[in-house]
Amino acid sequence: MKLHVKEIPPYKQTPADRKERVNQKIRVDALRKEAVRIFASPIRQKSVRLRIEYSRNKGRSDATNIIGGIADSLNGIAYDDDRQITEIHYEEKKGNIDEYQVIVEEV
Numbered sequence: 563m564k565l566h567v568k569e570i571p572p573y574k575q576t577p578a579d580r581k582e583r584v585n586q587k588i589r590v591d592a593l594r595k596e597a598v599r600i601f602a603s604p605i606r607q608k609s610v611r612l613r614i615e616y617s618r619n620k621g622r623s624d625a626t627n628i629i630g631g632i633a634d635s636l637n638g639i640a641y642d643d644d645r646q647i648t649e650i651h652y653e654e655k656k657g658n659i660d661e662y663q664v665i666v667e668e669v
Contacts, residue, residue: 563600563601563640563665563666563667564600564663564664564665565593565596565597565600565640565663565664565665565666566596566661566662566663567592567593567596567661567662567663567664568659568660568661569588569589569592569593569660569661569662570585570589570660571589571593571614571616571628571631571632571662572586572589572590572593572628572631572632572634572635573586573589573624573627573628573630573631574626574627574628574629574630574631574634575627575630575631589631590631590635593632593635593636593664594635594636594639597635597636597639597640598639600640601639601640601666604638604639604640604641604642605640605641605642605646605666605668606642607646607668607669608646609646609647609648609649609668609669610640610641610646610647610648610649610666610667610668610669611647611648611649611650611651611665611666611667611668611669612629612632612633612647612649612650612651612664612665612666613650613651613663613664613665613667614628614629614632614650614651614652614653614662614663614664614665615653615655615662615663616628616652616653616654616655616661616662617654617655617656617657617658617659617660617661617662618654618655618656618657618660619656619657619658619659619660622654623654625652625654628652629650629652632662632664633647636664636666640666641666648669649669
């Protein structure tokens with residue numbers, strides 16, 4: 563299943579700044595809304611693969627923070643628990659806008 567979100571991805575680490583906490587909630591909600599639209603029910607298989615492709619407008623990001631934020635946000639929607647993830651591929655490249663794709667597959 564492929565999800566596409568035109569937004570900065572959610573981060574694992576909770577921002578200290580109040581404005582960024584609000585932005586973080588918007589990012590999580592955008593991903594979860596797309597996941598609910600795509601997944602009728604969570605993957606029940608033991609193993610799940612995540613492929614994340616992030617097109618970033620400015621600067622560089624913290625890949626592990628993004629991977630964790632996406633994995634946590636998809637809990638209970640794309641899969642039962644992120645402990646099912648046994649394989650991850652992350653790619654980040656320069657783009658004109660912030661957007662990302664997540665492919666969730668059974669292994």
